[in-house]
Amino acid sequence: MREHTVLRVVVKLLIAPILIFALYVQFHGDYSPGGGFQAGVIFAAAIILYALIFGLAEARRAVPPGVLRVIGALGVLLYAGTGVYAMLSGGNFLDYDYLAHDAVHGQHYGLLLVEFGVGLTVSSVITSVFYVFAGRGRRREQS
Amino acid sequence: MTVDIVLNILLLSFLAITGLAIARVRNLFPVAMLTGLYSLLSASLFQLLDAVDVALTEAAVGAGVMTVLFLATFGLTRAREKSVPRSRTAIGLVVTGLTGAALFYASLDMPHFGAADTPVQEHPLRERYLETVREEIDVPNAVTAVLASYRGYDTLGEVTVVLTAGVGVLMLLGVSRRGRHDDDKEP
Numbered sequence: 001m002r003e004h005t006v007l008r009v010v011v012k013l014l015i016a017p018i019l020i021f022a023l024y025v026q027f028h029g030d031y032s033p034g035g036g037f038q039a040g041v042i043f044a045a046a047i048i049l050y051a052l053i054f055g056l057a058e059a060r061r062a063v064p065p066g067v068l069r070v071i072g073a074l075g076v077l078l079y080a081g082t083g084v085y086a087m088l089s090g091g092n093f094l095d096y097d098y099l100a101h102d103a104v105h106g107q108h109y110g111l112l113l114v115e116f117g118v119g120l121t122v123s124s125v126i127t128s129v130f131y132v133f134a135g136r137g138r139r140r141e142q143s
Numbered sequence: 144m145t146v147d148i149v150l151n152i153l154l155l156s157f158l159a160i161t162g163l164a165i166a167r168v169r170n171l172f173p174v175a176m177l178t179g180l181y182s183l184l185s186a187s188l189f190q191l192l193d194a195v196d197v198a199l200t201e202a203a204v205g206a207g208v209m210t211v212l213f214l215a216t217f218g219l220t221r222a223r224e225k226s227v228p229r230s231r232t233a234i235g236l237v238v239t240g241l242t243g244a245a246l247f248y249a250s251l252d253m254p255h256f257g258a259a260d261t262p263v264q265e266h267p268l269r270e271r272y273l274e275t276v277r278e279e280i281d282v283p284n285a286v287t288a289v290l291a292s293y294r295g296y297d298t299l300g301e302v303t304v305v306l307t308a309g310v311g312v313l314m315l316l317g318v319s320r321r322g323r324h325d326d327d328k329e330p
Contacts, residue, residue: 025199030282033195035290036302041203048211069313076306079299094295107280107292114291114298121302125309126208132316133215 004053011053018046026119030111036118043119044126056134065131068124075121082113150191158184171222172214179210196286 025032026039051059083094091098096110161181168174182205189198254261263269272289280288290298 029287030284032284033199033286035196035284035287038196038199038203041200041208045203045207048208052211072306072309076299076302079302083295083299094299096292096295104279104281107288108282110295111280111282111287111291114295115287118291118298118302121306125305128309128317129312130208130211130215132313133212133219136219136316 007053011049015046015050018042018049022046022123026115027112029115030108036115037122039115040119040122041126043123044130047123047127048130051130051134056131060131063127065128068128068131072121072124072128075117075119075124077117078120079114079117082110082117086110147191151188154184154188154191158188169224169226171217171224174224175210175213175217178213179206182206182209196284 022039022042025034025042026036029035029039047059047063050062082096082099086095086098087093089098094110094114096107097103099106099109158181161177161184165174165177165181168177182201186198186202186206189195189201258264272293273285276282276285276288280292282288
Protein backbone atom coordinates (compact mmCIF):
# COMPACT_ATOMS: atom_id res chain seq x y z
CA MET A 1 0.00 0.00 0.00
CA ARG A 2 3.01 2.27 -0.41
CA GLU A 3 1.41 4.33 -3.18
CA HIS A 4 -1.91 5.15 -1.49
CA THR A 5 -0.89 8.54 -0.10
CA VAL A 6 -4.44 9.61 0.80
CA LEU A 7 -5.09 6.39 2.74
CA ARG A 8 -1.78 6.61 4.55
CA VAL A 9 -2.28 10.22 5.61
CA VAL A 10 -5.90 9.70 6.68
CA VAL A 11 -5.05 6.56 8.64
CA LYS A 12 -2.13 8.27 10.30
CA LEU A 13 -4.50 11.01 11.46
CA LEU A 14 -7.16 8.53 12.57
CA ILE A 15 -5.15 6.03 14.58
CA ALA A 16 -4.37 8.29 17.55
CA PRO A 17 -8.03 9.36 18.04
CA ILE A 18 -9.14 5.71 17.75
CA LEU A 19 -6.66 4.66 20.44
CA ILE A 20 -7.73 7.51 22.70
CA PHE A 21 -11.39 6.67 22.11
CA ALA A 22 -10.61 3.07 23.10
CA LEU A 23 -9.01 4.29 26.34
CA TYR A 24 -12.02 6.55 26.93
CA VAL A 25 -14.44 3.65 26.41
CA GLN A 26 -12.26 1.57 28.73
CA PHE A 27 -11.88 3.91 31.67
CA HIS A 28 -15.14 5.81 31.29
CA GLY A 29 -17.19 2.60 31.09
CA ASP A 30 -18.69 3.17 34.54
CA TYR A 31 -20.23 6.44 33.40
CA SER A 32 -20.98 6.02 29.71
CA PRO A 33 -21.64 3.09 27.39
CA GLY A 34 -18.75 0.75 26.99
CA GLY A 35 -16.33 -1.26 29.02
CA GLY A 36 -13.49 -3.71 28.63
CA PHE A 37 -14.88 -5.76 25.76
CA GLN A 38 -15.74 -2.80 23.56
CA ALA A 39 -12.54 -0.93 24.40
CA GLY A 40 -10.42 -4.01 23.68
CA VAL A 41 -11.99 -4.47 20.29
CA ILE A 42 -11.61 -0.79 19.37
CA PHE A 43 -7.96 -0.83 20.48
CA ALA A 44 -7.32 -3.95 18.40
CA ALA A 45 -9.12 -2.37 15.45
CA ALA A 46 -6.67 0.54 15.53
CA ILE A 47 -3.68 -1.85 15.42
CA ILE A 48 -5.32 -3.86 12.62
CA LEU A 49 -5.94 -0.66 10.66
CA TYR A 50 -2.26 0.22 11.06
CA ALA A 51 -1.26 -3.25 9.86
CA LEU A 52 -3.56 -3.02 6.83
CA ILE A 53 -2.11 0.26 5.63
CA PHE A 54 1.53 0.17 6.75
CA GLY A 55 2.10 -3.56 6.46
CA LEU A 56 2.13 -6.48 8.86
CA ALA A 57 5.87 -6.28 9.51
CA GLU A 58 5.62 -2.66 10.68
CA ALA A 59 2.68 -3.50 12.95
CA ARG A 60 4.59 -6.45 14.42
CA ARG A 61 7.52 -4.17 15.13
CA ALA A 62 5.24 -1.69 16.92
CA VAL A 63 3.21 -4.33 18.78
CA PRO A 64 5.25 -7.57 18.99
CA PRO A 65 3.22 -10.83 19.01
CA GLY A 66 5.21 -12.21 21.93
CA VAL A 67 4.23 -9.23 24.08
CA LEU A 68 0.59 -9.71 23.07
CA ARG A 69 0.58 -13.30 24.31
CA VAL A 70 1.88 -12.19 27.70
CA ILE A 71 -0.63 -9.31 27.92
CA GLY A 72 -3.51 -11.61 27.03
CA ALA A 73 -2.69 -13.91 29.93
CA LEU A 74 -2.03 -10.93 32.23
CA GLY A 75 -5.56 -9.65 31.64
CA VAL A 76 -7.17 -12.82 32.98
CA LEU A 77 -4.62 -12.85 35.80
CA LEU A 78 -5.56 -9.28 36.74
CA TYR A 79 -9.25 -10.20 36.76
CA ALA A 80 -8.84 -13.36 38.82
CA GLY A 81 -6.18 -11.66 40.98
CA THR A 82 -8.67 -8.93 41.91
CA GLY A 83 -11.00 -11.70 43.06
CA VAL A 84 -8.27 -13.41 45.06
CA TYR A 85 -7.24 -10.10 46.62
CA ALA A 86 -10.84 -9.60 47.76
CA MET A 87 -10.65 -13.06 49.32
CA LEU A 88 -7.41 -12.22 51.13
CA SER A 89 -9.00 -9.03 52.44
CA GLY A 90 -11.73 -11.01 54.10
CA GLY A 91 -14.54 -11.21 51.53
CA ASN A 92 -15.66 -13.77 48.99
CA PHE A 93 -14.02 -14.31 45.61
CA LEU A 94 -14.69 -11.21 43.45
CA ASP A 95 -16.47 -9.43 46.32
CA TYR A 96 -15.22 -5.91 45.59
CA ASP A 97 -16.70 -4.53 48.83
CA TYR A 98 -13.49 -5.54 50.58
CA LEU A 99 -11.06 -3.88 48.17
CA ALA A 100 -11.13 -0.55 50.02
CA HIS A 101 -12.05 0.89 53.39
CA ASP A 102 -15.46 1.79 52.01
CA ALA A 103 -17.71 -0.72 50.20
CA VAL A 104 -18.76 1.65 47.39
CA HIS A 105 -15.15 2.73 46.79
CA GLY A 106 -14.17 -0.92 46.75
CA GLN A 107 -16.78 -1.57 44.08
CA HIS A 108 -15.36 1.29 41.99
CA TYR A 109 -11.82 -0.08 42.25
CA GLY A 110 -13.10 -3.57 41.45
CA LEU A 111 -14.96 -2.45 38.33
CA LEU A 112 -11.96 -0.47 37.08
CA LEU A 113 -9.45 -3.30 37.60
CA VAL A 114 -11.69 -6.05 36.28
CA GLU A 115 -12.68 -4.08 33.17
CA PHE A 116 -9.04 -3.28 32.52
CA GLY A 117 -8.25 -7.00 32.68
CA VAL A 118 -11.04 -7.69 30.18
CA GLY A 119 -9.73 -4.96 27.87
CA LEU A 120 -6.15 -6.28 27.97
CA THR A 121 -7.19 -9.84 27.14
CA VAL A 122 -9.69 -8.96 24.42
CA SER A 123 -7.44 -6.51 22.58
CA SER A 124 -4.39 -8.78 22.61
CA VAL A 125 -6.31 -11.93 21.63
CA ILE A 126 -8.00 -10.19 18.68
CA THR A 127 -4.72 -8.68 17.49
CA SER A 128 -2.93 -12.04 17.83
CA VAL A 129 -5.65 -13.83 15.84
CA PHE A 130 -5.41 -11.19 13.12
CA TYR A 131 -1.60 -11.54 13.05
CA VAL A 132 -1.66 -15.30 12.46
CA PHE A 133 -4.43 -15.11 9.84
CA ALA A 134 -2.81 -12.29 7.89
CA GLY A 135 0.69 -13.77 8.34
CA ARG A 136 -0.23 -17.10 6.80
CA GLY A 137 -1.72 -15.55 3.68
CA ARG A 138 1.41 -13.50 3.05
CA ARG A 139 3.73 -16.46 3.50
CA ARG A 140 1.83 -18.55 0.99
CA GLU A 141 2.12 -15.83 -1.60
CA GLN A 142 5.90 -15.87 -1.20
CA SER A 143 6.37 -19.61 -1.54
CA MET B 144 -41.64 8.91 17.78
CA THR B 145 -42.62 8.99 14.11
CA VAL B 146 -39.00 9.65 13.20
CA ASP B 147 -38.08 6.50 15.09
CA ILE B 148 -40.67 4.47 13.21
CA VAL B 149 -39.50 5.76 9.83
CA LEU B 150 -35.87 5.06 10.76
CA ASN B 151 -36.76 1.57 11.99
CA ILE B 152 -38.60 0.75 8.77
CA LEU B 153 -35.74 2.13 6.66
CA LEU B 154 -33.05 0.25 8.58
CA LEU B 155 -35.01 -3.01 8.60
CA SER B 156 -35.62 -2.81 4.84
CA PHE B 157 -31.92 -2.12 4.29
CA LEU B 158 -31.17 -5.17 6.46
CA ALA B 159 -33.48 -7.30 4.33
CA ILE B 160 -31.94 -5.99 1.10
CA THR B 161 -28.41 -6.64 2.42
CA GLY B 162 -29.43 -10.17 3.47
CA LEU B 163 -30.82 -10.92 0.01
CA ALA B 164 -27.70 -9.50 -1.62
CA ILE B 165 -25.49 -11.71 0.60
CA ALA B 166 -27.52 -14.73 -0.49
CA ARG B 167 -27.30 -13.84 -4.19
CA VAL B 168 -23.69 -12.76 -4.64
CA ARG B 169 -21.29 -15.59 -5.49
CA ASN B 170 -17.98 -13.78 -5.10
CA LEU B 171 -17.10 -13.84 -1.40
CA PHE B 172 -15.18 -10.53 -1.16
CA PRO B 173 -18.33 -8.44 -1.70
CA VAL B 174 -20.09 -10.83 0.70
CA ALA B 175 -17.58 -9.93 3.44
CA MET B 176 -18.22 -6.24 2.80
CA LEU B 177 -21.99 -6.77 2.84
CA THR B 178 -21.71 -8.71 6.12
CA GLY B 179 -19.94 -5.70 7.60
CA LEU B 180 -22.73 -3.46 6.29
CA TYR B 181 -25.28 -5.83 7.83
CA SER B 182 -23.54 -5.50 11.21
CA LEU B 183 -23.43 -1.71 10.92
CA LEU B 184 -27.17 -1.60 10.17
CA SER B 185 -27.85 -3.90 13.15
CA ALA B 186 -25.72 -1.61 15.31
CA SER B 187 -27.85 1.37 14.21
CA LEU B 188 -30.99 -0.58 15.13
CA PHE B 189 -29.58 -1.39 18.58
CA GLN B 190 -28.79 2.29 18.96
CA LEU B 191 -32.41 3.15 18.15
CA LEU B 192 -33.50 0.67 20.84
CA ASP B 193 -31.25 2.52 23.36
CA ALA B 194 -28.99 -0.54 23.70
CA VAL B 195 -25.86 1.55 23.28
CA ASP B 196 -23.45 -0.98 24.80
CA VAL B 197 -24.63 -3.66 22.39
CA ALA B 198 -24.50 -1.23 19.48
CA LEU B 199 -20.90 -0.31 20.29
CA THR B 200 -19.88 -3.98 20.42
CA GLU B 201 -21.73 -4.84 17.23
CA ALA B 202 -20.17 -1.93 15.34
CA ALA B 203 -16.64 -2.71 16.51
CA VAL B 204 -16.72 -6.51 16.30
CA GLY B 205 -19.22 -7.14 13.52
CA ALA B 206 -18.49 -4.29 11.16
CA GLY B 207 -14.80 -3.84 11.98
CA VAL B 208 -12.87 -6.87 13.10
CA MET B 209 -15.01 -9.64 11.60
CA THR B 210 -14.86 -8.10 8.13
CA VAL B 211 -11.07 -7.97 8.27
CA LEU B 212 -10.88 -11.57 9.55
CA PHE B 213 -13.21 -12.72 6.74
CA LEU B 214 -11.00 -10.99 4.17
CA ALA B 215 -7.86 -12.53 5.72
CA THR B 216 -9.52 -15.95 5.55
CA PHE B 217 -10.41 -15.48 1.88
CA GLY B 218 -6.73 -14.77 1.33
CA LEU B 219 -6.09 -18.33 2.53
CA THR B 220 -8.97 -20.11 0.81
CA ARG B 221 -10.76 -19.58 -2.46
CA ALA B 222 -12.90 -16.45 -2.59
CA ARG B 223 -15.65 -17.93 -4.76
CA GLU B 224 -18.67 -19.77 -3.49
CA LYS B 225 -19.13 -23.30 -4.88
CA SER B 226 -22.23 -23.54 -7.04
CA VAL B 227 -24.86 -25.81 -5.56
CA PRO B 228 -27.34 -27.94 -7.61
CA ARG B 229 -30.90 -26.62 -7.83
CA SER B 230 -32.38 -29.50 -5.79
CA ARG B 231 -30.25 -28.66 -2.78
CA THR B 232 -31.08 -24.95 -2.89
CA ALA B 233 -34.76 -25.97 -2.78
CA ILE B 234 -34.14 -27.91 0.46
CA GLY B 235 -32.39 -24.86 1.89
CA LEU B 236 -35.30 -22.63 0.91
CA VAL B 237 -37.80 -24.98 2.59
CA VAL B 238 -35.74 -25.15 5.81
CA THR B 239 -35.31 -21.37 5.88
CA GLY B 240 -39.01 -20.85 5.24
CA LEU B 241 -40.01 -23.25 8.03
CA THR B 242 -37.57 -21.67 10.51
CA GLY B 243 -38.83 -18.21 9.58
CA ALA B 244 -42.45 -19.30 10.03
CA ALA B 245 -41.64 -20.86 13.44
CA LEU B 246 -39.87 -17.67 14.56
CA PHE B 247 -42.77 -15.54 13.35
CA TYR B 248 -45.23 -17.79 15.23
CA ALA B 249 -43.08 -17.51 18.38
CA SER B 250 -42.91 -13.72 18.05
CA LEU B 251 -46.73 -13.56 18.38
CA ASP B 252 -46.30 -14.68 22.01
CA MET B 253 -43.90 -11.85 22.79
CA PRO B 254 -45.18 -8.77 24.63
CA HIS B 255 -45.82 -5.66 22.56
CA PHE B 256 -42.90 -3.29 22.09
CA GLY B 257 -42.69 -0.89 25.03
CA ALA B 258 -45.43 -2.65 27.03
CA ALA B 259 -45.32 -1.92 30.77
CA ASP B 260 -46.44 -5.31 32.09
CA THR B 261 -43.60 -7.45 30.76
CA PRO B 262 -41.40 -9.67 32.95
CA VAL B 263 -38.51 -7.28 32.25
CA GLN B 264 -40.44 -4.47 33.94
CA GLU B 265 -42.14 -6.43 36.69
CA HIS B 266 -39.55 -8.95 37.84
CA PRO B 267 -38.10 -8.13 41.30
CA LEU B 268 -34.56 -8.35 39.86
CA ARG B 269 -35.20 -5.19 37.85
CA GLU B 270 -35.48 -3.20 41.06
CA ARG B 271 -32.47 -5.02 42.49
CA TYR B 272 -30.28 -4.19 39.51
CA LEU B 273 -31.50 -0.74 38.51
CA GLU B 274 -32.31 0.84 41.88
CA THR B 275 -30.18 -0.83 44.55
CA VAL B 276 -27.18 -0.29 42.27
CA ARG B 277 -27.26 3.41 43.26
CA GLU B 278 -26.45 2.59 46.89
CA GLU B 279 -24.32 -0.50 46.40
CA ILE B 280 -22.06 0.42 43.50
CA ASP B 281 -23.00 3.99 42.58
CA VAL B 282 -22.04 4.09 38.93
CA PRO B 283 -24.39 5.60 36.34
CA ASN B 284 -23.93 2.80 33.80
CA ALA B 285 -25.87 -0.08 35.32
CA VAL B 286 -24.77 -2.37 32.46
CA THR B 287 -21.15 -2.16 33.61
CA ALA B 288 -22.18 -2.69 37.23
CA VAL B 289 -24.20 -5.80 36.40
CA LEU B 290 -21.56 -7.15 34.04
CA ALA B 291 -18.52 -6.71 36.25
CA SER B 292 -19.89 -6.85 39.78
CA TYR B 293 -23.22 -8.67 40.10
CA ARG B 294 -22.22 -11.04 37.32
CA GLY B 295 -18.51 -11.03 38.00
CA TYR B 296 -18.20 -14.80 37.74
CA ASP B 297 -19.87 -14.86 34.34
CA THR B 298 -17.56 -12.19 32.99
CA LEU B 299 -14.49 -13.94 34.38
CA GLY B 300 -15.69 -17.04 32.54
CA GLU B 301 -16.19 -15.06 29.34
CA VAL B 302 -12.72 -13.55 29.48
CA THR B 303 -11.26 -17.00 30.07
CA VAL B 304 -13.20 -18.24 27.03
CA VAL B 305 -11.77 -15.39 24.94
CA LEU B 306 -8.23 -16.22 26.07
CA THR B 307 -8.76 -19.96 25.52
CA ALA B 308 -10.11 -19.33 22.03
CA GLY B 309 -7.09 -17.16 21.27
CA VAL B 310 -4.71 -19.82 22.59
CA GLY B 311 -6.53 -22.40 20.46
CA VAL B 312 -6.17 -20.34 17.28
CA LEU B 313 -2.49 -19.67 18.05
CA MET B 314 -1.83 -23.37 18.62
CA LEU B 315 -3.58 -24.35 15.38
CA LEU B 316 -2.31 -21.58 13.10
CA GLY B 317 0.47 -19.79 14.92
CA VAL B 318 3.04 -22.56 14.60
CA SER B 319 4.54 -23.48 11.26
CA ARG B 320 5.36 -27.07 10.22
CA ARG B 321 8.90 -26.82 11.47
CA GLY B 322 7.52 -26.14 14.92
CA ARG B 323 8.62 -22.52 15.13
CA HIS B 324 6.30 -19.72 16.04
CA ASP B 325 5.10 -18.12 12.87
CA ASP B 326 4.94 -14.70 14.30
CA ASP B 327 8.40 -14.69 15.84
CA LYS B 328 9.99 -14.98 12.45
CA GLU B 329 11.27 -11.92 10.66
CA PRO B 330 9.37 -11.43 7.40
